[in-house]
Amino acid sequence: MTTLAVWKFASCDGCQLSLLDCEDELLAVADRVRIAHFPEATRATEPGPYDISLVEGSITTPGDARRIHEIRAMSRILITIGACATAGGVQALRNSADVAEYASVVYARPEYLDTLATSTPIAAHVDVDYELHGCPIDRGQLLETIGALLVGRKPDLPEHSVCFECKRRNNVCVVVAYGEPCLGPVTRAGCGAICPAFRRGCFGCFGPAERPNDEAEAALLESTGMSGPDIERMRRLFDPGTEPVGGTS
Amino acid sequence: MTHRHDRLIDVPGLARVEGEGAMHVRVRDGEVEDVRLEIYEPPRFFEAFLRGRRHTEPPDITARICGICPVAYQMSACAAIEDACGVTVPPTIAALRRLLYCGEWIESHVLHIYLLHAPDFLGYDSALDLARDRRDLVERGLALKKAGNDLMEAIGGRAIHPVNVRVGGFYRTPAPADLAPLRERLRTALDQALETVRWVAGFEFPPFYHDHEMLALTEPGRYAIESGSIVTTGGLEFGVRYFERHVVEEHVPHSTALHAHLAGRGRYLTGPAARYTLNQRWLSPLAKEAAEAAGLGTQCRNPYRSIVVRAVETVYAVEEAIRLIDAYEPPPFPAVPVPSRAAAGYGATEAPRGTLFHRYELDADGMVTSARIVPPTAQNQAAVEDDLARFVAGRLDLDDHLLTHQCEQAIRNYDPCISCATHFLDLHVERS
Numbered sequence: 001m002t003t004l005a006v007w008k009f010a011s012c013d014g015c016q017l018s019l020l021d022c023e024d025e026l027l028a029v030a031d032r033v034r035i036a037h038f039p040e041a042t043r044a045t046e047p048g049p050y051d052i053s054l055v056e057g058s059i060t061t062p063g064d065a066r067r068i069h070e071i072r073a074m075s076r077i078l079i080t081i082g083a084c085a086t087a088g089g090v091q092a093l094r095n096s097a098d099v100a101e102y103a104s105v106v107y108a109r110p111e112y113l114d115t116l117a118t119s120t121p122i123a124a125h126v127d128v129d130y131e132l133h134g135c136p137i138d139r140g141q142l143l144e145t146i147g148a149l150l151v152g153r154k155p156d157l158p159e160h161s162v163c164f165e166c167k168r169r170n171n172v173c174v175v176v177a178y179g180e181p182c183l184g185p186v187t188r189a190g191c192g193a194i195c196p197a198f199r200r201g202c203f204g205c206f207g208p209a210e211r212p213n214d215e216a217e218a219a220l221l222e223s224t225g226m227s228g229p230d231i232e233r234m235r236r237l238f239d240p241g242t243e244p245v246g247g248t249s
Numbered sequence: 250m251t252h253r254h255d256r257l258i259d260v261p262g263l264a265r266v267e268g269e270g271a272m273h274v275r276v277r278d279g280e281v282e283d284v285r286l287e288i289y290e291p292p293r294f295f296e297a298f299l300r301g302r303r304h305t306e307p308p309d310i311t312a313r314i315c316g317i318c319p320v321a322y323q324m325s326a327c328a329a330i331e332d333a334c335g336v337t338v339p340p341t342i343a344a345l346r347r348l349l350y351c352g353e354w355i356e357s358h359v360l361h362i363y364l365l366h367a368p369d370f371l372g373y374d375s376a377l378d379l380a381r382d383r384r385d386l387v388e389r390g391l392a393l394k395k396a397g398n399d400l401m402e403a404i405g406g407r408a409i410h411p412v413n414v415r416v417g418g419f420y421r422t423p424a425p426a427d428l429a430p431l432r433e434r435l436r437t438a439l440d441q442a443l444e445t446v447r448w449v450a451g452f453e454f455p456p457f458y459h460d461h462e463m464l465a466l467t468e469p470g471r472y473a474i475e476s477g478s479i480v481t482t483g484g485l486e487f488g489v490r491y492f493e494r495h496v497v498e499e500h501v502p503h504s505t506a507l508h509a510h511l512a513g514r515g516r517y518l519t520g521p522a523a524r525y526t527l528n529q530r531w532l533s534p535l536a537k538e539a540a541e542a543a544g545l546g547t548q549c550r551n552p553y554r555s556i557v558v559r560a561v562e563t564v565y566a567v568e569e570a571i572r573l574i575d576a577y578e579p580p581p582f583p584a585v586p587v588p589s590r591a592a593a594g595y596g597a598t599e600a601p602r603g604t605l606f607h608r609y610e611l612d613a614d615g616m617v618t619s620a621r622i623v624p625p626t627a628q629n630q631a632a633v634e635d636d637l638a639r640f641v642a643g644r645l646d647l648d649d650h651l652l653t654h655q656c657e658q659a660i661r662n663y664d665p666c667i668s669c670a671t672h673f674l675d676l677h678v679e680r681s
Contacts, residue, residue, distance in 0.1 A: 013316045020364060030380070102294040105294075
């Protein structure tokens with residue numbers, strides 16, 4: 001039986017929780033794969049190698065930068081799940097800041113901490129086979145990916161923008177109708193355009209779509225009355241950028 | 250083996266808890282010398298990068314601290330920022346927030362009862378193993394959990410990191426017709442929740458008790474969830490804005506969580522057992538009846554029985570959600586304006602795992618200049634370590650394998666959320 005392992009790095013647990021949130025499908029999935037390592041769900045653990053590894057979280061400590069290589073070596077297919085694993089997550093906001101100063105703000109004794117200056121995606125350290133984006137990931141995409149791999153086909157994961165999902169869902173465009181700032185045109189689809197359905201602009205939690213038109217997006221945001229720093233903060237929350245990143249690989 | 254006087258017991262990676270931690274116990278000359286709940290979940294520095302963000306941003310950002318209780322973060326953040334700005338949301342918006350929060354209590358409590366905690370009492374490694382023998386039980390738990398998630402999706406847009414919460418209220422409020430199908434599902438969930446109380450009440454609870462001071466929000470007339478002031482079993486009473494005067498945090502070397510104490514008083518416990526002990530008179534008649542039938546009594550000081558309290562609180566949350574849906578009146582506006590001002594604001598709500606405190610300072614431009622977040626698991630860490638020291642001391646005749654397993658179970662009694670506390674656990678018992 002196909003073996004599945006779930007791993008955690010710096011994260012909120014939400015993406016692996018998405019698997020336990022598949023209330024209607026969880027037991028059926030457990031009938032078809034052997035859950036060999038999933039500490040949040042079971043204390044039983046089997047040694048690798050594993051057919052499929054789901055990796056949540058970003059790399060933020062020297063120990064984790066080493067551990068991800070061990071996990072890669074034990075995994076036939078490695079899938080990163082969620083914004084932390086695929087892009088560094090909200091904690092990558094540290095990447096443009098002074099981490100020593102950050103540590104001193106939060107912790108009385110920063111010298112007790114062992115942390116890297118950056119929060120980096122898994123792919124900055126090891127080869128990744130598939131990426132599931134989102135903060136959190138979409139349950140449907142997770143089930144699609146596991147299901148596809150079980151029958152040996154490529155998962156159907158969209159690369160277009162949230163705008164397409166709005167059209168499909170018959171959402172009114174929140175920029176046009178309400179003047180709400182929206183990152184939908186430059187954000188990867190997958191959530192089902194939830195925010196616009198709630199009359200709120202997309203805030204980019206699935207990360208950038210393929211080939212985003214950044215200039216047009218900047219003009220669009222300005223047209224809603226947003227200023228430069230507000231635009232920068234909105235765009236960077238789940239997209240720390242693609243500058244060369246630190247790390248050990 | 251069972252008579253060694255010096256031992257080191259290590260659980261390097263605790264399973265069935267949220268986040269990453271470990272436990273070390275050092276035994277020397279037959280005495281427990283040190284117990285450390287280690288939190289090696291990496292630091293994520295939320296309080297640092299919240300600085301310089303606009304006052305409207307903390308609900309979305311702090312939700313990302315925890316995938317299991319994002320609504321708690323959103324609600325404490327909104328409460329603190331609205332406090333800073335001198336805004337009180339109308340009762341219709343407050344009621345919708347409480348309804349969303351009921352969804353999170355149901356989802357989180359049922360996750361812990363069925364998937365994380367119950368397997369310990371029944372001798373299984375996981376709920377998935379339990380499902381091989383008793384699929385009906387696990388299916389009941391998953392259906393009940395789904396009722397909570399459905400509620401969160403209907404009001405919040407999604408169950409993990411809901412998108413519909415904003416400072417001042419919501420982006421879009423549901424029409425009464427949107428909530429009607431939920432009401433039917435919650436009727437079924439109420440039966441499942443009552444069955445859950447009866448089921449867990451029949452578990453065997455080792456006779457282990459603590460005398461910690463317990464702390465919770467309280468509110469006259471109803472079981473406190475999203476608002477209230479703070480009380481303790483030791484007789485302290487104070488408003489949320491005085492939290493930092495009474496709760497002091499210290500940074501210990503073995504943890505990326507900060508340990509909290511009550512100033513001049515020491516360790517304390519927050520969470521379901523504290524809420525039940527302090528606020529049970531405000532439970533609904535049905536939840537009270539279920540608690541009484543389950544043998545809970547007037548207080549809960551046996552950590553193992555916390556599973557019964559979670560089940561009783563699930564009954565309460567389901568019933569309260571039905572009540573709120575029946576009474577629902579769509580607010581005239583989804584949100585009220587919250588113009589910023591230079592001020593500090595304080596907010597606390599009852600996350601499923603206990604009191605969650607936020608403080609923000611804003612400047613005249615509405616930017617956050619300082620943020621402080623005190624999650625429940627960090628508040629509980631000192632009390633949990635104290636319990637573990639006494640727990641191990643009473644079980645030194647057990648071999649390492651059994652002792653380690655029992656320590657893990659003892660930790661899971663507290664439903665520690667390490668993702669939250671990390672700024673928060675590995676089990677080592679060292680008998681050197």
